Amino acid sequence: xxxxxxxxxxxxLKEEFRRGFIAWxxxxxxxxxxxxxxxxxxVRPEHRQQDGFVHAGVLSAMADHTAGYAAxxxxxxDHRILTIEYKINFLRPxxxxxxxxxxxxxxxxxxxxxxxxxxxxxxxxREVLAARALLTMASVPATRLNRSPG
Amino acid sequence: xxxxxxxxxxxxLKEEFRRGFIAWxxxxxxxxxxxxxxxxxxVRPEHRQQDGFVHAGVLSAMADHTAGYAAxxxxxxDHRILTIEYKINFLRPxxxxxxxxxxxxxxxxxxxxxxxxxxxxxxxxREVLAARALLTMASVPATRLNRSPG
Amino acid sequence: xxxxxxxxxxxxLKEEFRRGFIAWxxxxxxxxxxxxxxxxxxVRPEHRQQDGFVHAGVLSAMADHTAGYAAxxxxxxDHRILTIEYKINFLRPxxxxxxxxxxxxxxxxxxxxxxxxxxxxxxxxREVLAARALLTMASVPATRLNRSPG
Amino acid sequence: xxxxxxxxxxxxLKEEFRRGFIAWxxxxxxxxxxxxxxxxxxVRPEHRQQDGFVHAGVLSAMADHTAGYAAxxxxxxDHRILTIEYKINFLRPxxxxxxxxxxxxxxxxxxxxxxxxxxxxxxxxREVLAARALLTMASVPATRLNRSPG
Numbered sequence: 001x002x003x004x005x006x007x008x009x010x011x012x013l014k015e016e017f018r019r020g021f022i023a024w025x026x027x028x029x030x031x032x033x034x035x036x037x038x039x040x041x042x043v044r045p046e047h048r049q050q051d052g053f054v055h056a057g058v059l060s061a062m063a064d065h066t067a068g069y070a071a072x073x074x075x076x077x078d079h080r081i082l083t084i085e086y087k088i089n090f091l092r093p094x095x096x097x098x099x100x101x102x103x104x105x106x107x108x109x110x111x112x113x114x115x116x117x118x119x120x121x122x123x124x125x126r127e128v129l130a131a132r133a134l135l136t137m138a139s140v141p142a143t144r145l146n147r148s149p150g
Numbered sequence: 151x152x153x154x155x156x157x158x159x160x161x162x163l164k165e166e167f168r169r170g171f172i173a174w175x176x177x178x179x180x181x182x183x184x185x186x187x188x189x190x191x192x193v194r195p196e197h198r199q200q201d202g203f204v205h206a207g208v209l210s211a212m213a214d215h216t217a218g219y220a221a222x223x224x225x226x227x228d229h230r231i232l233t234i235e236y237k238i239n240f241l242r243p244x245x246x247x248x249x250x251x252x253x254x255x256x257x258x259x260x261x262x263x264x265x266x267x268x269x270x271x272x273x274x275x276r277e278v279l280a281a282r283a284l285l286t287m288a289s290v291p292a293t294r295l296n297r298s299p300g
Numbered sequence: 301x302x303x304x305x306x307x308x309x310x311x312x313l314k315e316e317f318r319r320g321f322i323a324w325x326x327x328x329x330x331x332x333x334x335x336x337x338x339x340x341x342x343v344r345p346e347h348r349q350q351d352g353f354v355h356a357g358v359l360s361a362m363a364d365h366t367a368g369y370a371a372x373x374x375x376x377x378d379h380r381i382l383t384i385e386y387k388i389n390f391l392r393p394x395x396x397x398x399x400x401x402x403x404x405x406x407x408x409x410x411x412x413x414x415x416x417x418x419x420x421x422x423x424x425x426r427e428v429l430a431a432r433a434l435l436t437m438a439s440v441p442a443t444r445l446n447r448s449p450g
Numbered sequence: 451x452x453x454x455x456x457x458x459x460x461x462x463l464k465e466e467f468r469r470g471f472i473a474w475x476x477x478x479x480x481x482x483x484x485x486x487x488x489x490x491x492x493v494r495p496e497h498r499q500q501d502g503f504v505h506a507g508v509l510s511a512m513a514d515h516t517a518g519y520a521a522x523x524x525x526x527x528d529h530r531i532l533t534i535e536y537k538i539n540f541l542r543p544x545x546x547x548x549x550x551x552x553x554x555x556x557x558x559x560x561x562x563x564x565x566x567x568x569x570x571x572x573x574x575x576r577e578v579l580a581a582r583a584l585l586t587m588a589s590v591p592a593t594r595l596n597r598s599p600g
Contacts, residue, residue: 016200019199019200020195020196020197020198020199020200020205021196021197021198021199021205021207021208022199022205022207024196025207045170046170046171046174047170047171048170048171049169049170049171049172050166050169050170051230051295055170055171055172055211055215056211056214056215056233057171057172057175057207057210057211057212057214057215058171058211060207060210060211060214061205061206061207061208061210061211062207064206064207064210065205065206065207080201082240082243083206083240084239084240084384084412084414084436085237085238085239085240085385085414085434085436086237086238087235087236087237087238087387087537087584088235088236088237089234089235089556089564089584089586090232090233090234090235091556091557091564092557093232106539106541106579106582107541107542107579111411112384112412112438114384114385114539114541114582116582129556129557132556132564132566132584133584134385134537134539134582134583134584136384136385136436136539138412145201234534234562234564234586235535235564235584235586237387237434237537239406239414239434239436241406241407241414242407256389256391256429256432257391257392257429261561262534262562262588264389264391264432264534264535266432279406279407282406282414282416282434283434284387284389284432284433284434284535286389286534286535286586288562316500319499319500320495320496320497320498320499320500320505321496321497321498321499321505321507321508322499322505322507324496325507345470346470346471346474347470347471348470348471349469349470349471349472350466350469350470351530351595355470355471355472355511355515356511356514356515356533357471357472357475357507357510357511357512357514357515358471358511360507360510360511360514361505361506361507361508361510361511362507364506364507364510365505365506365507380501382540382543383506383540384539384540385537385538385539385540386537386538387535387536387537387538388535388536388537389534389535390532390533390534390535393532445501
């Protein structure tokens, strides 16, 4: 796993992380390093489901996007990351007021990067594991992005 | 698999489907029947990711919530559905302008209901399979909802 | 998805399917076509677990290998298939005396091929769905096989 | 998570682990504790696939069974464990001559127990992570075992 990523590239990815759907929901980068990313979300009323818990979709998107950008730190500058697939287990309902997601690349393959991501339900200093995900990311040359992940 | 669900209960679930995060993102029920649900989403700019595709998180939440409410049609009135886990494969980037999700229960167990959900990228009459999910739902008495899915 | 696979290549894959672990456990090809494969297993006492059901591992290996060879029918002759990952849901305990697995490729990407596989518990003419799997296969040039799936 | 499991019960589970399919393939318990299990396998020629690697099915069954018995240590004596589902990522081909699997329960729910399991390819003192699995186990009263996991 190459560890030679520049501080500039990390700063660029941190900025790029927060666009479109991700900015709209409110996720942000907390820490970024080669093969690792931590993100956070301040839970808002619109993130909840019918029973008052944070919607599983909010946790899933967080695990997916956080792992995707952890993978981004390990691929060439002219490559993009697409999610091939993932699986997520919901261990406990998340209540907020904050979520923290920690993701890391398990193996930096040439074209696929398996990752894991944990989503914690955070209240002050108390953190409880709410969900665990196992994900597969694809590294794709940007020039082939109009096509599909495969 | 009980097929005795009343039209009233179906109408109630259709209404209840669209709350909190789900209403905010914009998903809506198209068709609902015992063990089956079809939902739709008009893609908006805030649903997209950095490359212009619909964010994977939008597809995931749709698969999860649609399957969850398909499961809801097969459990007693005093039970709620929680997602234990799911896995989703992204087959092709989704572009919009519309997404359609079709979910069905594979087996209505007493406490767990495995389901499948397909998300289609739709443009006019053209539908392309964008993602496929395999999910496990838990049927939980409402009185135990303050606890966890297990 | 190319459908131009020759009868010779199909016959070769059918032969190659049954080697090593697969031959030892006893799986065999029933039908093979472009992007599709059906396999069978006569359940033997050594396939069972502590409660008398067929061991989940027997169903998993069947789903995995059958989907892998379904993918094999859609890649160039000098490529090999490796399993990147899969997920499997066990819907009902399998009793035998026979298992049938039907697998198909969902999308024949250049480097990854998502597949699905169903394992049926079969007794005479009665078939019951025992497990469903969603899998991701990698198409790898044979010359790079000493390395890893990524 | 109850830690009150007796040494007797652990010894009984260690014994029971190795039956039917599991004994036939050759898996054995190395260490067992509340919520944790380590198993081993001496790789034999019949465990390999067409390219000489250990068959993915051998790794999967190991992850599944090891996690299942890790879960067994945390349920009442009159309950049995059934696998609801699992997902496994293959990170690197396994060569042997030995496999080691370490599994642990992530959360001991009343009826479902999410677990994780890592399979290592071992040669002397060198261990390489070959596969990682995320699994959901069901705790079922033995009296209901003739029915299904749900």
